[in-house]
Amino acid sequence: MEFEHPFGLAAGMDKKAEALRGWESIGLAFSEIGGVTMLEQSGNPKPRMFRHGADRALVNRMGFNNPGSENVVKTLQKSGTRTIPVWANLGKSKITPLEDAKTDYSTTLKRLWPYVDLFVINVSSPNTPGLRDLQHGDHLKGILDACIEVNVACSKESKQNQKPLLLKVAPDLSTDELEAIIDIAIDCQIDGIIATNTTLLRPNQTHKVYNEQGGCSGSPLKNQSTEMIRHIYSYTNGELPIVGVGGIMNADDAWEKITAGATLLQAYAGFVFEGPGLTKSIVHGLHRKLRDSGFDTIEDAIGSSHRQR
Numbered sequence: 001m002e003f004e005h006p007f008g009l010a011a012g013m014d015k016k017a018e019a020l021r022g023w024e025s026i027g028l029a030f031s032e033i034g035g036v037t038m039l040e041q042s043g044n045p046k047p048r049m050f051r052h053g054a055d056r057a058l059v060n061r062m063g064f065n066n067p068g069s070e071n072v073v074k075t076l077q078k079s080g081t082r083t084i085p086v087w088a089n090l091g092k093s094k095i096t097p098l099e100d101a102k103t104d105y106s107t108t109l110k111r112l113w114p115y116v117d118l119f120v121i122n123v124s125s126p127n128t129p130g131l132r133d134l135q136h137g138d139h140l141k142g143i144l145d146a147c148i149e150v151n152v153a154c155s156k157e158s159k160q161n162q163k164p165l166l167l168k169v170a171p172d173l174s175t176d177e178l179e180a181i182i183d184i185a186i187d188c189q190i191d192g193i194i195a196t197n198t199t200l201l202r203p204n205q206t207h208k209v210y211n212e213q214g215g216c217s218g219s220p221l222k223n224q225s226t227e228m229i230r231h232i233y234s235y236t237n238g239e240l241p242i243v244g245v246g247g248i249m250n251a252d253d254a255w256e257k258i259t260a261g262a263t264l265l266q267a268y269a270g271f272v273f274e275g276p277g278l279t280k281s282i283v284h285g286l287h288r289k290l291r292d293s294g295f296d297t298i299e300d301a302i303g304s305s306h307r308q309r
Contacts, residue, residue, distance in 0.1 A: 001085060001118065001164060003029040003264065005283050006298055007254065010245050010266035011035055011089035011120065011168075015066045017075045024083050026276040027283065032266065033072070034089035035122055036112065038104040040068030041094055044127060052209040052218075056249060056273045060198070061127045061214030064091040069108040076115035085117040089168070090147075091125060098130050098139065102146035109147050113154040118163055121147060121190075124170035124197040126215045132170055135181055144188040164191040166243065171196035171224045178228065179235055192241035192263070193232055196225040218269035222247025226260050230305070233261025238303045249274060251285020258286075258298065259305040 008030035009023050015034060023031035043065025050059045066072070076086075088108075096104040109119055121143060123134040134140060147165060155162040167185050169178065185193065198215025201224070205211065225246025232242055244262030248254050249270050257265055270278050286298065295301045 003085070005029045005286070006258065006262075006264045007279060007282050007286075008032065008084075008087075008264060008266050009271075010268040011087075011122070012060075012062070012268050013271065017072055017079065017086075020079050020082055020086060027279045028084060030085040030087060030117075030264075032087040032089055032120065033116075034066065034120075035064045035091035035125065036066050036069050036072050036088055036108055037064050037091045037093040038069050038107045039093040039095065040071060041065065048214070050209045050212045050214075051272070052207060053273070055203065055207075055219055056269065057203070057209070057216060057218035057220045058269050058272060059209055059212045059214045059216050061212070063094065063127045064125065066091075069111045073111050073115065076112070079115075086115075087118040087120055087166075088112050088116040089120045089122050091122050092128060092131055092134070094128055098133060101134055101139065102142045105143050106146040106150045110150045110154060113150070113163065114158065116163065118166065119147070119151075120166045120168050120194060122168045122197070124168050126170070126198060126200055135169065135173070136177070137180075137184075140181065140184050141188065144184065144190060148188060166190065166192045166194050168194040168197055169228070171199045171221065171228055171246065172201065173228075175231065178231065182232060182235060182240070186236070186240065192243060194243040194245060194266075195228045195232060195262075196221070196246050199224055217246065218273070219247045219249060222249075222253060226257055229257055229262050230260040233303050234306060238306075248282070249278075251282050251289060254282050254286055255289045255301075258301050259303065261303040261306070263302055 017033040044063035198217045202210040203220040241263045244257035245266040
């Protein structure tokens with residue numbers, strides 16, 4: 001897939017795929033809808049989103065609130081011609097047992113397949129009980145294999161190319177856990193990794209927002225996600241595409257993730273605190289970074305911090 005520039009929208013902002021034209025209009029290179037689950041669900045009780053303005057941090061426990069895959073398809077059918085790629089973030093329905101997760105993910109993928117350009121398999125949200133257990137071993141391989149099987153079948157039936165499949169991981173994994181996940185992803189020939197989801201860690205326990213249950217995103221996540229990008233790039237010798245997300249508030253943050261090894265970038269909290277102008281400031285800022293660095297293209301800059309050591 002080709003992108004006009006590296007910066008796009010992370011999952012969670014457009015859960016119902018209602019604003020696809022809007023993301024195009026603010027200059028993003030791609031947008032990600034969802035998380036979408038097989039079944040409609042209301043998510044966790046409100047309040048479930050908390051903001052720390054001074055730290056530019058969010059804590060959320062949304063719980064995959066979404067209208068369900070069948071209803072999202074109806075919305076996508078009405079969305080008309082699109083000018084940028086649309087990704088879909090796939091989650092597990094809360095009532096689906098872990099042992100049936102592969103059916104939940106692959107069913108959503110099959111329903112959305114004709115209307116989406118790329119799929120993200122999200123087994124790393126902290127807000128669905130047990131979901132992060134799906135990042136490991138047989139659970140993960142079963143989900144990936146089921147999604148790949150559907151992807152191949154839909155491709156053959158429609159006589160179109162297969163859609164790229166990415167795996168979204170948690171920032172709280174140990175190095176051994178992360179490497180085991182990457183090994184499975186490579187073995188299954190998954191097309192890339194998104195690093196990272198929200199974190200269960202907190203910068204402090206003194207502010208009331210940080211005492212709320214849920215995943216923390218925004219600026220406090222920045223270094224944690226960048227270090228994970230750096231490790232994935234190093235572990236895979238730069239051969240597995242990485243999408244960097246977590247704490248991108250400006251062009252400096254974006255450039256840091258690219259030089260650590262990210263091919264593409266996404267933001268969520270950045271838009272909450274900086275507004276839609278974030279796209280322009282990051283894209284123009286990356287152009288300046290590129291010029292000052294002496295690289296000809298963004299592709300040349302990917303992982304460059306590893307080569308400078």
